[in-house]
Each structure stands twice: as structure tokens, then as C-alpha cells.
Amino acid sequence: MATLLGGLMGVVLTLLARNxxxxxxxxxxxxxxxxxxxxxxxxFALRDLLPVAxxxxxxxxxxxxxxxxxxxxxxxxFQVRMRWAGWLVWCGLCLVGLSWYAQVEPSFRWxxxxxxxxxxxxxxxxxxxxxxxxxxxxxRRFTVLTLSAMTLVFALRWVHALLWAxxxxxxxxxxxxxxxxxxxxxxxxxxxxxxxxxLASERMREVFEFQATHDMLTGAFNRxxxxxxxxxxxxxxxxYQGVFSVLMLDLDHFKHVNDRxxxxxxxxVLKRFVQRIGKILRxxxxxxxxxxxxxxxxxxxxxxxxxxxxxxxxLLAVAQDGEALPVCTASIGVTSWLxxxxxVDDIVARADRAMYTAKGNGRNRVECA
Numbered sequence: 001m002a003t004l005l006g007g008l009m010g011v012v013l014t015l016l017a018r019n020x021x022x023x024x025x026x027x028x029x030x031x032x033x034x035x036x037x038x039x040x041x042x043x044f045a046l047r048d049l050l051p052v053a054x055x056x057x058x059x060x061x062x063x064x065x066x067x068x069x070x071x072x073x074x075x076x077x078f079q080v081r082m083r084w085a086g087w088l089v090w091c092g093l094c095l096v097g098l099s100w101y102a103q104v105e106p107s108f109r110w111x112x113x114x115x116x117x118x119x120x121x122x123x124x125x126x127x128x129x130x131x132x133x134x135x136x137x138x139x140r141r142f143t144v145l146t147l148s149a150m151t152l153v154f155a156l157r158w159v160h161a162l163l164w165a166x167x168x169x170x171x172x173x174x175x176x177x178x179x180x181x182x183x184x185x186x187x188x189x190x191x192x193x194x195x196x197x198x199l200a201s202e203r204m205r206e207v208f209e210f211q212a213t214h215d216m217l218t219g220a221f222n223r224x225x226x227x228x229x230x231x232x233x234x235x236x237x238x239x240y241q242g243v244f245s246v247l248m249l250d251l252d253h254f255k256h257v258n259d260r261x262x263x264x265x266x267x268x269v270l271k272r273f274v275q276r277i278g279k280i281l282r283x284x285x286x287x288x289x290x291x292x293x294x295x296x297x298x299x300x301x302x303x304x305x306x307x308x309x310x311x312x313x314x315l316l317a318v319a320q321d322g323e324a325l326p327v328c329t330a331s332i333g334v335t336s337w338l339x340x341x342x343x344v345d346d347i348v349a350r351a352d353r354a355m356y357t358a359k360g361n362g363r364n365r366v367e368c369a
Contacts, residue, residue, distance in 0.1 A: 005190055006034065006190065006193070009190065009193040009197075013027065013031035013034050013196065014031045014035070020204055023203065023204055023207045024199075024204060026074060027196075028073070029070070029072045029076065030069075030074075030200075033068075036062050036063070040059045040060070043058060043059035043062070052106075056102040056111065057095070057098060060095065060098055061095055063119070064094075064095065064119060067123065067126075068087055068091070070126065071126045074126060075129065078129065080129065091118045094117060095114075097110070097113075098115045109161050112158065113161045113162055116155075116158035117158060120151055120158060127147035137199075138202070140199070143198070143199060146191040146195055147192060150189070153184045157177075157181045160177055164177075213225040215288075217270060217271065218270050218273075218289055219271075219274060220287045220288055220289045221286055221289070225288060226287075227288075229286045230246070230298050230347070231344050233298060233300055234337065234341065234344055237337050244300045244337050245299040245303070245336040246298055246307075246334075246337075246347050247297035247307065247311050247314070248334075249296070249297065249333075249355070250293060250294045250330065250359070251269070251270075251273065251293040254269070254292075254328060269328050272325060274287065274295075279317070280314055281299075281310075285299050296351070297310075302336075304334070304336040307334050307336060308368055312366055314330070315332060315365070318330045331359045331363050332355060333351045333353065333354030333357065333368075333369060334351065334354060334368045334369070335350040335368065351369065354368060354369035357369070
């Protein structure tokens with residue numbers, strides 16, 4: 001039953017990997033590892049029909065490599081480098097000891113004594129990887145708990161193997177400690193794969209939510225999202241009589257950049273433009289792309305004078321050396337909320353007029369309205 005459930009989880013992760021491998025890094029490694037666990041479980045189950053080299057040595061080697069693949073998948077998920085060389089040397093040494101006591105001097109006790117440190121250390125490192133990551137989503141909490149529990153199970157079983165002789169035992173021996181170990185191992189391994197499914201689902205939801213509110217080229221908020229924020233800020237100011245400002249920005253002669261250098265360079269200029277503005281804005285400010293080369297900046301709790309100063313800093317940052325990209329200046333229109341403003345259209349239209357005034361007065365300048 002555990003083997004069949006493991007295969008089912010392999011199917012689930014494989015289907016997720018086929019549809020979301022670009023969205024969820026590490027998902028392919030989790031899926032492959034789950035299939036390796038499934039195959040190793042079959043080899044373990046056929047221990048009376050297969051030679052020891054397959055049912056013990058190969059099965060354990062596949063299981064250890066599957067745990068390493070799980071760790072690699074999580075490292076990719078969190079964008080952390082995994083040191084394969086050290087792990088392969090350590091696990092290789094443990095497998096040498098396992099092979100010796102499986103085929104040369106058969107001893108179940110010492111096989112456990114060699115294979116459990118490899119598995120336990122991988123699980124411990126895996127749990128530590130999750131523990132030191134920021135955030136406390138359900139998937140992360142669930143997975144770190146199951147990984148920690150699995151590490152504890154391996155450690156306790158290893159201590160038992162060293163302290164109590166059991167040379168006449170085997171993996172599926174109907175003996176109390178071994179039964180508890182196998183049951184815990186099976187359930188926790190299935191729960192770990194459930195944790196990976198939760199993590200993949202959470203990442204996919206995050207990506208879809210980001211795509212729904214952000215411009216995919218530049219990473220700025222899209223038109224709908226920035227106007228929604230502007231609507232919320234207008235409602236807040238109308239209620240509490242606060243002040244906020246809006247900047248309307250348009251890159252000068254951007255069509256010339258596309259025509260001369262190509263659209264790929266034009267896209268890079270837009271991305272650089274957003275990056276430079278992002279370094280100037282405060283955390284609670286909002287930068288949105290309205291379309292093409294036109295952007296809007298919402299500055300909450302910002303007076304007209306402070307908004308103009310921010311626009312001037314943006315102007316200087318945008319006009320800096322192109323860093324292998326063509327320099328492209330901007331025209332900026334600045335306006336602030338007035339008590340007579342009924343809707344966001346009033347504010348956007350006023351900022352838009354100021355921006356076109358800046359273009360009419362020679363571009364690469366700030367105009368206020």
C-alpha cells in the first residue's frame with residue numbers, strides 16, 4: 001500500500017512538473033526522487049526473489065540518491081547552492097560499508113548502522129535548509145516538521161542498531177522496534193512528498209497573483225493594479241483629508257530606440273528605467289506601467305514640493321550613462337490631490353497634461369500642475 005501511494009505521489013509531482021517546471025524550480029527533482037523511492041520500495045519488497053546486490057545494495061543506493069535529489073530540489077526552490085561532491089563522497093563511504101555487510105559479512109545490524117547515518121544526515125541538512133529560510137507558509141512549516149521528524153526517526157533507529165544486537169533481523173521483521181521504524185519511515189516519507197506538493201502549489205499561487213498585478217516585462221505594477229491603488233489612496237485622502245501626489249512619466253523618443261536598436265534593446269531600456277526608479281522610491285510608493293513607455297508613480301502622504309523633488313531625482317537617475325544601453329531621458333508631470341477631485345480620472349488627466357507640457361517645453365524636464 002505504501003509503495004502504491006508513493007507511486008501515486010510520483011504521478012502527482014510529475015504532472016505538476018510538466019505543467020509548472022518553469023514556475024516552480026526544483027519540482028522536476030522532487031518528481032524524479034519520488035519515482036526513485038517508488039522503485040527502491042519495489043526492490044525492498046522483492047527481497048526474497050532478487051539477489052542481495054539488488055534488493056539491498058541497489059535499493060538502498062537508489063533511496064539515498066532519491067533523498068539527495070529531494071535536497072537538490074529544495075535547494076533549487078530556495079535558490080541555494082548544493083555541494084554535491086561532499087554528499088557523494090559521504091554517501092559513497094556509507095554504501096561501501098553497507099555493501100560489505102550485505103554481501104561479504106551479512107549483518108542486518110551493521111547494514112543499518114552504515115545506511116542510517118547517510119539518510120539521517122541528508123534529512124537533517126534538508127530540515128535545516130527549510131528552517132533557515134524566511135517566511136512561515138503552511139507548506140514550509142509542514143515540510144520542516146516532517147523532515148525533522150524523519151531525521152529523528154533515523155537517529156533513534158541508528159542508536160538502537162548500535163546498542164542492541166539484531167543480526168538475525170531483516171527490514172520487514174515483525175519485531176516491535178523495526179515495525180515502528182518502518183511505519184514511521186513510510187508515513188513520514190509520504191508526508192514529505194505532500195509537503196512538496198503544498199510548496200509547489202504555494203509557489204504557483206504566488207506567481208499567478210504576481211502575474212495578475214504586475215507587468216511581466218518590467219516587474220512594475222500593471223495598469224489595473226496601480227489604478228486600483230490610486231483609487232484606494234483617493235478614498236483615504238477624501239476621508240482623512242490627507243495629501244498624496246502622482247507622477248506621470250513618459251520616456252522621450254522611445255520609438256526611435258526601438259526603430260534604431262530593435263525591440264529587445266527597447267525592452268532592456270524599459271527594465272533599466274524601472275530598476276533605477278525603484279531605487280529612488282520609498283517602500284510604500286507604487287510604480288505602475290500604464291502601457292508602452294508610459295508609467296505612473298503614486299506617492300502617498302507626499303506634498304507637491306516633495307513630489308517635485310522626487311521627480312527631479314528620477315530625472316537625474318534616468319539620464320545617467322546607459323551602461324551599454326542607449327540613454328533615454330524622460331518627461332515627468334507632477335500633480336497632487338485636490339479636495340475637488342472626484343475620481344482618479346481627474347488626477348491622472350491633470351498629471352498627463354503636465355507631462356505633455358514637459359514634452360512641449362523640450363522634454364527631459366519636470367512640470368507641475
